[in-house]
Amino acid sequence: MPDVIQNAVMIHRLASPARLLLLFHGVGAQPHHLVPLGQALARSRPNTLVASLRAPFASDLGQGWQWFSVREVTEANRPARVAAAMPLFVQAVRDWQASCGVGPEATDLIGFSQGAIMALESTQHAPGLAHSVTAIAGRFAQPPQRPLGDTRVHLVHGSADPVMPVQCARDARDALAALQSPASLDIVDGMGHSIDLRALAAVQRHLPGGTAPAQVPA
Numbered sequence: 262m263p264d265v266i267q268n269a270v271m272i273h274r275l276a277s278p279a280r281l282l283l284l285f286h287g288v289g290a291q292p293h294h295l296v297p298l299g300q301a302l303a304r305s306r307p308n309t310l311v312a313s314l315r316a317p318f319a320s321d322l323g324q325g326w327q328w329f330s331v332r333e334v335t336e337a338n339r340p341a342r343v344a345a346a347m348p349l350f351v352q353a354v355r356d357w358q359a360s361c362g363v364g365p366e367a368t369d370l371i372g373f374s375q376g377a378i379m380a381l382e383s384t385q386h387a388p389g390l391a392h393s394v395t396a397i398a399g400r401f402a403q404p405p406q407r408p409l410g411d412t413r414v415h416l417v418h419g420s421a422d423p424v425m426p427v428q429c430a431r432d433a434r435d436a437l438a439a440l441q442s443p444a445s446l447d448i449v450d451g452m453g454h455s456i457d458l459r460a461l462a463a464v465q466r467h468l469p470g471g472t473a474p475a476q477v478p479a
Contacts, residue, residue, distance in 0.1 A: 268315040272299035278310035281363040285376025289325035305471040343402040371395040400429035409442035415467040419452030
C-alpha cells in the first residue's frame, strides 16, 4: 500500500466506493483537523469513500505538515514552490484512485488553505485529475492559464480572513471566468481563516454525490 494511503485518516471506509472524496489540510496542520468536515459530508454520502490526507513534509513552522514552505514566501516564489510539490500531490490522488478503483470522473477534492492552493493548482498541472475541486480559504499560486474542462471549482472564503484575503477568491473566480470556466463562490460574512457551519453548508450545496443536508458532528 502506498505511503500516502498509510499516512491518511480514513473517515468513511468502503470496500467498493462509487465516489472518492479526498481532503487536504493547511500548512502546519494534521489530517485529523479536517475529520469533522469529512464526517459531516460523509453522512449524506454513504457510497463515497472519504479520507483526509497528510501532506508529505514536516512543517518548518515547528509542528504539523506541509506541501511547501511558507517561510519568506512571496508572489514571485510561490508558483515554483507549488510546482515542485505538485507531482507528489497528483500521485497521491492517483494512488487513491487506483487503490479504490475510482476514476477522476468520480473523484472530488477539498482543500483548506495550503491544501486548497494545491487542489486548485492541480487543475493547471494535471487537467482532469478530479471531477470537482472545493477550495476553502485558498487561492491559485498564480493566475490560471488553462480552462478547467470538465472539472468543477467551488470557492468558499471568509470575508474576514486575515491570512488569505477574500480578494484571492474573487481573483480566482474572475480569472476562471475569463477562461470561460465559471467557478462558484460563497463568501461567508465575518468568517476568518476557518471553517464554520455556514462554510460547511456552502460546501455541501455544491459538492457532488450528496443525498441530504449534512451537519457537523457534536
